[in-house]
Amino acid sequence: MLEVGEEKLKTLTMDHHGLVAAVCKDLKIAERIDIRLGVDSQRIVSPGQAVVAMILNGLGFTNRRLYLTHQFFETKPIDRLLNGAIKAEDLTDYTLGHTLDELWEYGSSKLFGEVAFEVALENNLLSEQTHLDTTSLSVEGEYDVKEDPEVINITHGYSKDHRPDLKQMVLSLVVNGPSAMPIWMEPLDGNSSDKESFHETIKKVEAFKKQIDVEKNFKWIADAAFYAEDKLLSHNEYCWLTRVPETLTESKRLLEKKDEEINWKEHAGGYKTASFFSNYGGVKQRWLLVFSQKAYDREKKTLEKGLEKKEVELKKALWHLENELFQCEQDAKSALEILAKKYKLHVITGEIVPVLKHGKRGKPKPGEEKILTGYKMIGNFERDVNGIERLQNKKGRFILATNDLNEATYPDECILQEYKDQQAVERGFRFIKDPWFMVDSIFLKSPKRIEALMMVMTLCLMVYNIAQYKLRNSLKEKDDTLPNQLGKGVKNPTLRWIFQIMEGIGIVQFFEENICDPIKEVITNLNNLRKKIIHYFGQTACIMYGLIQENCSKGLGM
Numbered sequence: 001m002l003e004v005g006e007e008k009l010k011t012l013t014m015d016h017h018g019l020v021a022a023v024c025k026d027l028k029i030a031e032r033i034d035i036r037l038g039v040d041s042q043r044i045v046s047p048g049q050a051v052v053a054m055i056l057n058g059l060g061f062t063n064r065r066l067y068l069t070h071q072f073f074e075t076k077p078i079d080r081l082l083n084g085a086i087k088a089e090d091l092t093d094y095t096l097g098h099t100l101d102e103l104w105e106y107g108s109s110k111l112f113g114e115v116a117f118e119v120a121l122e123n124n125l126l127s128e129q130t131h132l133d134t135t136s137l138s139v140e141g142e143y144d145v146k147e148d149p150e151v152i153n154i155t156h157g158y159s160k161d162h163r164p165d166l167k168q169m170v171l172s173l174v175v176n177g178p179s180a181m182p183i184w185m186e187p188l189d190g191n192s193s194d195k196e197s198f199h200e201t202i203k204k205v206e207a208f209k210k211q212i213d214v215e216k217n218f219k220w221i222a223d224a225a226f227y228a229e230d231k232l233l234s235h236n237e238y239c240w241l242t243r244v245p246e247t248l249t250e251s252k253r254l255l256e257k258k259d260e261e262i263n264w265k266e267h268a269g270g271y272k273t274a275s276f277f278s279n280y281g282g283v284k285q286r287w288l289l290v291f292s293q294k295a296y297d298r299e300k301k302t303l304e305k306g307l308e309k310k311e312v313e314l315k316k317a318l319w320h321l322e323n324e325l326f327q328c329e330q331d332a333k334s335a336l337e338i339l340a341k342k343y344k345l346h347v348i349t350g351e352i353v354p355v356l357k358h359g360k361r362g363k364p365k366p367g368e369e370k371i372l373t374g375y376k377m378i379g380n381f382e383r384d385v386n387g388i389e390r391l392q393n394k395k396g397r398f399i400l401a402t403n404d405l406n407e408a409t410y411p412d413e414c415i416l417q418e419y420k421d422q423q424a425v426e427r428g429f430r431f432i433k434d435p436w437f438m439v440d441s442i443f444l445k446s447p448k449r450i451e452a453l454m455m456v457m458t459l460c461l462m463v464y465n466i467a468q469y470k471l472r473n474s475l476k477e478k479d480d481t482l483p484n485q486l487g488k489g490v491k492n493p494t495l496r497w498i499f500q501i502m503e504g505i506g507i508v509q510f511f512e513e514n515i516c517d518p519i520k521e522v523i524t525n526l527n528n529l530r531k532k533i534i535h536y537f538g539q540t541a542c543i544m545y546g547l548i549q550e551n552c553s554k555g556l557g558m
Helices: 017-026 029-037 047-058 066-073 079-084 091-104 108-122 194-211 251-254 293-322 331-341 385-394 412-420 423-432 448-477 496-500 529-534 539-544
Strands: 003-004 007-013 127-139 167-176 180-190 219-222 237-242 265-266 271-278 285-292 346-357 371-383 397-402 506-511 520-524
Touching: 007 293, 017 029, 017 047, 017 079, 017 529, 017 539, 029 047, 029 091, 029 108, 047 066, 047 091, 047 448, 091 108, 091 448, 108 180, 108 194, 108 448, 127 194, 167 194, 167 423, 167 448, 180 194, 180 448, 219 412, 237 412, 237 529, 251 285, 251 385, 251 397, 265 412, 271 412, 285 293, 285 412, 293 331, 293 346, 293 371, 293 385, 331 346, 331 371, 346 529, 397 412, 423 448, 448 529, 496 529, 529 539
Parallel strands: 127 219, 219 237
Antiparallel strands: 003 007, 007 506, 127 167, 167 180, 237 397, 265 271, 271 285, 285 397, 346 371, 506 520
């Protein structure tokens, strides 16, 4: 504290944390968790408050490890952010670790699902369109082989992080609706396969919906690993949309069709589509052949670079081949055939030439004939025009498949747009893997606590996406804007940028001698733009930042 006359001053950092705390409070995250895990009157920090503290830490983007959460709150107005008589020193690693244990005991996926579905239903955020995907999260350190079948196995597997040297776990994520809100998360073994896990996750979510009496039907959207004859097509129990693997014979033929043989339909953004019907796997389905001009240009450029690189390699390989002496013509032919198999987009030809030399060293005698000592290969190559044309036809193309056969209610444009929205899950994974986010906190040695922490990380994503969606929706409804990084008014600012705008807001507390509680608080650095943002976040945020409540609209509507 700073002494000024007879008064003492203390400054605290508010920044954007009040917005995050307000959203958590409006969504009743702490209350929903406490109802399920129970509240012990002997505990200073309830499980729900501990989870919200971890969310505030995670969305503080300070890259602060979990056991340093108390350090994060030392300079924050914790009484405003968390309610109750909680102090920073109460948020010990024991308190947070014990909460993670309780989350796991209850069931991380179950608890997240219950909280997320309640939030979605109360805020009218649940829709038919549901996206599913997985990602791997790498960890350093040693983890024993699991003994408890209910605990995830942290082990080596296919690394989407491109770190095969590290052990990992897999996070399965289900995202729903216009806010791209995660409604289900599931920690999986590090060596789990998407072809198996996609269908297991869907079974669990559909069963969970029945348990909580959610009647809305989901349309499941996932990538090509979802399209399996022995899984998806053998049951076909729900509506789905997925990408068809390019390895199927039927899809190869369609992808390699010449452009003039296809009845294309133009779309905005450089897309073209052509609709077909298929009975692959014994299931009648619509196949939508999609062409993207941007993808075509990118892939064609990559193909050309690849061809040029191969040709440099091929010239060297032919030089070595031409300097090799073969015992017979067949050996030379075999060597050329082996080389040709490595370069399938080039036609390699060769002329076999006998090598004749005099039998002895020195100047040959008059009339002495040369003898055959072996054979050499003189090679040449050119590009396989037909093969490259077939490959180029595939560039920029992919096939989507759905079992919704009604073209009137589900037109091609919707199929394409809904699959493009699969990026919502990928954005969620990028958010979770942000080096400034909590992912760096996965240093825990207990797989149980890691599972629970993955749930908290997904709660962070839920809070972030809902807040961003509702802010953008409010701006759109009121035909209002907020400035972007260049000062231009936009209706779709990112919440990360809004957080940056709020940097610098503080609280000055005034204390009298021998009195613990402040006699007065002053919120500093609240300019008109920041006040406008706070008003858009609603009454709870206005209270958090000390603004006049009567001037607060419902804001984000939570």
